[in-house]
Amino acid sequence: MDQRQALGAFAALSQETRLQIVRLLVVAGPEGMAAGALAEKVEVSPSNISFHLKELEHSGLIAAQRQSRSIIYTAHYESLGGLVRFLMEDCCSGHPEICAPAAEVAACCTPKMEETLR
């Protein structure tokens, strides 16, 4: 993830509806969610969710694939991980004060680290 992509990702996540969409898709996992289901959850019009989904897709944070009549959207884990990495490494130069809290979170969710730290 380079600076250009990071700028686009930050812009994409700076809008409430879009942030909600990403959170829902991360929780939904690899199966993803259909545009209509997202629209219902987020409580916006089909037209509106389509606009924001296209915006997110263009930023690379989510991906789309047609499945019968529905279009299924999934979170693009690599990009999200890349954004976290960019923020810690490229933007913040790996400053311990900034990355320390991230290490705590990482320790709680990555199995390998649980072993070494607990």
Added chain:
Amino acid sequence: MDQRQALGAFAALSQETRLQIVRLLVVAGPEGMAAGALAEKVEVSPSNISFHLKELEHSGLIAAQRQSRSIIYTAHYESLGGLVRFLMEDCCSGHPEICAPAAEVAACCTPKMEETLR
């Protein structure tokens, strides 16, 4: 860092000039940089840098303090760390696929983790 603050932080970082400012201030450390020095580095007008600095200050990512004639800006490490944490924990629900790359970065910059992982 709650969602409202995160949205503001993402918006603040989605602009090239502002992202550059944050990067410069993180590298500058606790001593920070004066508005004029930042304007020179980033190559924008005093008026323009002032606009973006105010935007960043309002988002909580940087702080300002007058020192004689200059106004010194510093990166607010807590907020930046909070943003990384929000992205990993609140937004991405601690998904290993997303947090794993962050763990690598964290391992490289936090002294305690270097011992346990190398």
Added chain:
DNA sequence: TGAATGATTCAAGGATGATTGAAATATGGA
């Protein structure tokens, strides 16, 4: 006080982003 320096504020503009509803596209089933 008066001049110089460093920075902010203000107003005007142009550009970009968000929302809305109507129309269009694509798929699946009767």
Added chain:
DNA sequence: TCCATATTTCAATCATCCTTGAATCATTCA
């Protein structure tokens, strides 16, 4: 083929953000 479903596209409007230059404020020093 015809209809219903799922979603996107389009055009118009409104709001927000970015940029620019001139004017203003705060500080230091002669």
